Amino acid sequence: MPSLHIAAHLIRRTMGSRRGLIMNVLLPAIILSMMGGLLSGLLDSKPVIVVNIADRGSLGAYLASTLEKEPLYAIQKHSNLTEEELKALVSDGEADAAVYVPADFTSQMLSGTHSKAIVYQMNEQLWNASLSAMLAVESDRLYATVELMRGNEAYAAEPSRLAALLEAQAAPTITAIQSEMKLGQVVSNPMMIGLILMFLLLLVSQSIGFVMEDRDTRTMARMYTAPLRAFDIAFGNFMGSMLVGTIQLLIVLSLLYYAFGYSLGIPFGSLLLVLECYLLAAVGLTSAIAGLVRSSTQLSQINNLLIIPSCLISGCFFPLSIMPDFMQKLANFTPQKWAIQAIDRLGGGYSFSDIGMQLLILLLFAAVLITFGSVVLRPNRTS
Amino acid sequence: MRAWWTTVYYECVKYSRMRSLLVILIGLPLLLILLLGSAFNTDIKPAKVAVFNADHGNMRDGITLFWEEAAAGPYIKVLQAKSASEVQDWVREGTVDYGVSIPSDFSLQVETGKAAEWLTYAGRYEEKNIAADAVVNRYLSTVNLQIAAVQILGVMNAGDILKEPSAEDSIVVHNLGMGDSEIFGETSAIQYYSAAYLIMFLLYGGMAAAIALINQRESGTLQRMYTNPSSFRMTTLGVICGSGMLAALQAIVIVVFTSFVYDVNWGGQYEIIALICFLTAAAGIGLGITIASFAQNKKTTQTFFSIIVFSMTFLSGGMMTGIEKMVGGANKLTINHWASTSLRAVMTGTGQTEAWQEIGVLALFALCLLIIAIIRLPKVVKPHA
Numbered sequence: 030m031p032s033l034h035i036a037a038h039l040i041r042r043t044m045g046s047r048r049g050l051i052m053n054v055l056l057p058a059i060i061l062s063m064m065g066g067l068l069s070g071l072l073d074s075k076p077v078i079v080v081n082i083a084d085r086g087s088l089g090a091y092l093a094s095t096l097e098k099e100p101l102y103a104i105q106k107h108s109n110l111t112e113e114e115l116k117a118l119v120s121d122g123e124a125d126a127a128v129y130v131p132a133d134f135t136s137q138m139l140s141g142t143h144s145k146a147i148v149y150q151m152n153e154q155l156w157n158a159s160l161s162a163m164l165a166v167e168s169d170r171l172y173a174t175v176e177l178m179r180g181n182e183a184y185a186a187e188p189s190r191l192a193a194l195l196e197a198q199a200a201p202t203i204t205a206i207q208s209e210m211k212l213g214q215v216v217s218n219p220m221m222i223g224l225i226l227m228f229l230l231l232l233v234s235q236s237i238g239f240v241m242e243d244r245d246t247r248t249m250a251r252m253y254t255a256p257l258r259a260f261d262i263a264f265g266n267f268m269g270s271m272l273v274g275t276i277q278l279l280i281v282l283s284l285l286y287y288a289f290g291y292s293l294g295i296p297f298g299s300l301l302l303v304l305e306c307y308l309l310a311a312v313g314l315t316s317a318i319a320g321l322v323r324s325s326t327q328l329s330q331i332n333n334l335l336i337i338p339s340c341l342i343s344g345c346f347f348p349l350s351i352m353p354d355f356m357q358k359l360a361n362f363t364p365q366k367w368a369i370q371a372i373d374r375l376g377g378g379y380s381f382s383d384i385g386m387q388l389l390i391l392l393l394f395a396a397v398l399i400t401f402g403s404v405v406l407r408p409n410r411t412s
Numbered sequence: 413m414r415a416w417w418t419t420v421y422y423e424c425v426k427y428s429r430m431r432s433l434l435v436i437l438i439g440l441p442l443l444l445i446l447l448l449g450s451a452f453n454t455d456i457k458p459a460k461v462a463v464f465n466a467d468h469g470n471m472r473d474g475i476t477l478f479w480e481e482a483a484a485g486p487y488i489k490v491l492q493a494k495s496a497s498e499v500q501d502w503v504r505e506g507t508v509d510y511g512v513s514i515p516s517d518f519s520l521q522v523e524t525g526k527a528a529e530w531l532t533y534a535g536r537y538e539e540k541n542i543a544a545d546a547v548v549n550r551y552l553s554t555v556n557l558q559i560a561a562v563q564i565l566g567v568m569n570a571g572d573i574l575k576e577p578s579a580e581d582s583i584v585v586h587n588l589g590m591g592d593s594e595i596f597g598e599t600s601a602i603q604y605y606s607a608a609y610l611i612m613f614l615l616y617g618g619m620a621a622a623i624a625l626i627n628q629r630e631s632g633t634l635q636r637m638y639t640n641p642s643s644f645r646m647t648t649l650g651v652i653c654g655s656g657m658l659a660a661l662q663a664i665v666i667v668v669f670t671s672f673v674y675d676v677n678w679g680g681q682y683e684i685i686a687l688i689c690f691l692t693a694a695a696g697i698g699l700g701i702t703i704a705s706f707a708q709n710k711k712t713t714q715t716f717f718s719i720i721v722f723s724m725t726f727l728s729g730g731m732m733t734g735i736e737k738m739v740g741g742a743n744k745l746t747i748n749h750w751a752s753t754s755l756r757a758v759m760t761g762t763g764q765t766e767a768w769q770e771i772g773v774l775a776l777f778a779l780c781l782l783i784i785a786i787i788r789l790p791k792v793v794k795p796h797a
Contacts, residue, residue, distance in 0.1 A: 159542035159546060202526075334435065341448065
């Protein structure tokens with residue numbers, strides 16, 4: 030099997046030397062494990078909200094209970110702090126936001142003014158805008174309830190009616206039912222998978238670079254004099270690039286799964302399969318790029334220009350949804366996006382039949398680009 | 413002096429012909445600044461909510477109107493879905509951040525006094541879910557209040573009382589911070605990344621000096637310089653200054669291009685920016701020569717230099733913001749930290765004294781690295797050292 034020899038040589042050239050072993054195998058593994066550690070530290074930071082319900086009446090407590098229902102916030106109640114002290118906590122960075130309900134909150138409401146809770150925050154972001162919106166809804170509801178009572182002269186004097194009205198709303202007739210969506214965490218938190226995808230692309234581009242080198246030094250021209258079919262040579266080279274990627278994948282994934290216990294809830298085999306499809310697309314992509322340039326040095330420079338930016342726009346490092354629309358559309362043209370989507374679905378508990386489309390797109394990428402990229406193997410095209 | 417001039421001139425000619433090097437040192441930072449700057453622009457991204465309203469009863473128009481009003485605010489963007497399963501698909505794909513599906517018998521159930529519900533699908537981002545939840549709750553609590561009023565008070569027209577006040581009216585929000593964003597401080601995202609990548613690629617440019625010296629030694633041209641009847645030091649200095657010229661070109665192109673094309677506000681104090689760039693480039697050159705003196709060959713120098721510059725950029729928050737708070741002060745050991753914070757201070761025009769202190773630390777870094785480089789320089793240029 031002559032293709033196997035070609036493939037084996039390609040592997041030896043990529044990771045056979047000490048430098049190759051460090052740069053292509055050890056370094057990615059170290060960086061990825063470091064990232065894993067850093068990212069797990071990032072995840073458990075909840076915004077801290079200090080709350081003081083100074084309200085002497087009963088309505089303020091409703092605001093507090095709304096806040097406590099929300100698991101995103103870490104609520105700390107401080108009933109002895111003044112408004113100024115709460116404000117100081119926020120400006121010193123000890124709390125992310127402060128909520129102060131003034132002492133006359135209920136009495137103001139009862140006398141017909143819409144009294145207001147006060148929120149202190151450093152600057153407006155979506156999480157604290159959501160906090161304000163949540164408080165506003167609750168405070169509007171209270172105001173409307175009280176107004177309803179006040180507008181109804183027959184009942185205005187009876188405080189027990191107000192309590193009954195609030196009580197009736199506590200067990201609402203109309204509710205929102207939250208459905209479980211089975212969402213993965215990779216699309217919203219792609220750093221780890223994104224780095225693996227980037228390293229694979231870099232590695233594959235390097236091994237395609239070796240094929241280019243063969244062409245530059247006319248080794249390839251000599252290979253064609255051997256009693257081999259052109260197909261054997263092409264197959265050997267592409268298989269070599271695939272194997273290089275597979276070896277690195279196996280090492281990195283085994284380290285992640287068995288040494289660091291980072292698994293995303295996806296079985297080892299399924300993740301490997303998706304990444305193999307991606308690898309095929311990556312081989313296609315780099316060989317297509319290689320087909321466009323003249324020499325292997327040019328290839329490595331062009332790769333620098335293409336790999337990092339394409340990883341950025343495909344959502345490898347931060348979620349796609351924060352980017353402008355045109356960049357999200359551009360991302361459809363990168364294989365990384367589809368790989369991330371497939372892995373995300375697997376992480377959410379979907380089966381292979383649900384990611385068929387994503388895998389098909391990856392294989393389509395591979396088919397089109399490899400055909401396009403087989404031009405690298407034409408020995409007569411040199412600079 | 414003539415030897416110096418001649419070397420500088422030929423170094424410049426050499427760099428001007430290395431087109432791909434120029435593309436990487438100048439084109440790549442510009443591309444990265446554009447991508448990261450526009451991805452992280454600090455406008456609050458509204459939560460996209462997919463709504464499917466199957467209800468055909470009396471409340472349908474009210475619900476439609478309600479969502480139209482909700483979409484007018486800054487935090488919610490409403491997309492109309494065609495079926496309940498489309499809502500789910502969109503949430504799963506990440507096309508929308510939240511989904512609401514209103515069953516066809518909703519009005520009927522409410523009118524007959526039975527329990528009724530909206531189906532909601534929460535997406536991947538907690539804060540967007542809360543924003544959308546708040547909107548859903550506003551509608552539901554309105555209707556619930558009406559129902560409760562009917563039950564307890566026997567009034568029918570409770571709906572007139574509850575208006576649609578906006579968030580600003582119902583609670584008071586005070587912003588204590590100066591800038592628009594927590595993560596980028598007082599600069600905008602594109603200013604932040606312009607500073608970070610200008611610094612990173614200036615440091616990379618510093619590697620050019622070390623590479624040029626090693627190349628000349630390996631190809632044997634440096635040895636021939638010794639035979640010249642002119643100062644060898646001047647020739648070496650010329651090679652180093654040549655890469656300084658490259659750094660100057662980088663700085664000028666990046667600053668001019670970003671300020672005219674990307675509208676980045678550099679703050680106008682160009683002499684201070686030039687000083688920071690000069691010190692950064694000097695530190696980069698010093699670092700490059702120091703590494704080259706230990707590494708001895710071109711490939712190892714390139715690898716180690718790239719790893720060091722890459723890690724320094726990462727630690728100082730140039731790739732992921734906020735990382736500097738998690739590395740326990742390691743960011744303060746990087747050149748990038750001092751250079752980019754002082755650049756950002758110049759951009760915003762605040763804290764002049766602090767900016768000068770940071771520039772002082774940067775100068776100290778540059779000085780130390782240059783001294784080490786001068787001591788170690790013979791290891792790089794002497795053919796048999």
